[in-house]
């Protein structure tokens with residue numbers, strides 16, 4: 196039985212993950228933390244200032260964090276202090292925050308960190324890598340669309356796409372939207388859409404002369420991210436300390 200705690204327990208992802216854990220025969224939801232207190236599928240949710248006492252009392256095997264970057268940094272440090280394995284889905288970390296996280300985790304606990312826990316996106320990233328390797332001299336444009344409540348932009352998934360493109364075609368300038376007069380050079384265009392209840396769309400366009408290749412992924416329900424995060428939690432418990440990716444979890 197893997198004991199799970201959720202940070203951001205009352206949020207969109209936290210509640211979706213809570214339901215999946217609650218329905219899993221081999222998992223037990225010990226509770227959650229959030230900016231406000233409450234309950235999730237009968238488990239207590241306490242405020243984040245009480246995280247150390249909460250982890251010591253409930254002794255989860257894994258803390259799953261889907262909060263907001265500055266909160267996640269503190270939650271990750273607390274999990275590391277209390278020897279609790281991690282699954283981190285929160286996006287929007289600055290490079291400094293990312294370095295703080297890596298320092299906290301180094302040599303202490305195992306952690307799966309991914310900007311996207313859906314199986315489809317993890318396969319999509321590999322397909323984008325292969326396309327970039329073969330079509331690196333085409334013009335490249337990345338587009339993402341999310342619901343009106345998403346705070347960070349571009350999405351974590353889009354930033355991972357940009358890292359993959361940098362690795363395959365060489366580091367190129369990024370044009371975050373375009374306005375006014377300008378000549379296209381070899382920059383990568385990045386376009387962000389926010390509206391309604393869009394769960395998460397990502398596309399990469401490779402445009403050449405007389406042809407385009409467009410790769411895209413669309414999530415219809417955030418359960419796809421939650422299922423991946425719960426799968427990662429089952430995988431990470433008891434591993435050696437270090438940072439793992441969904442590629443490790445899926446064995447791809």
Ligand SMILES: NC(=O)C1=CN([C@@H]2O[C@H](COP(=O)(O)OP(=O)(O)OC[C@H]3O[C@@H](n4cnc5c(N)ncnc54)[C@H](OP(=O)(O)O)[C@@H]3O)[C@@H](O)[C@H]2O)C=CC1
Pocket residue numbers: 202203204205206207208209228229230231243261262263264266283284285286287309310311312313347351417420
């Ligand atoms: N890796 C992946 O596969 C995915 C990643 N995400 C990422 O997960 C994160 C959460 O997304 P989502 O669930 O939609 O967002 P929500 O805003 O719905 O959920 C976040 C929750 O965390 C709470 N919170 C805010 N500050 C703190 C704090 N200091 N301590 C504890 N809890 C806090 C929020 O409270 P309040 O609402 O009052 O601010 C809210 O209840 C985002 O970074 C998003 O990009 C999302 C989907 C998939």
Ligand SMILES: O=C(O)C1=N[C@H](C(=O)O)C[C@H](O)C1
Pocket residue numbers: 286310311341345349350351352353394395396
């Ligand atoms: O905030 C979201 O909703 C999502 N965030 C992740 C991201 O920033 O890439 C993953 C997914 O697209 C949904």
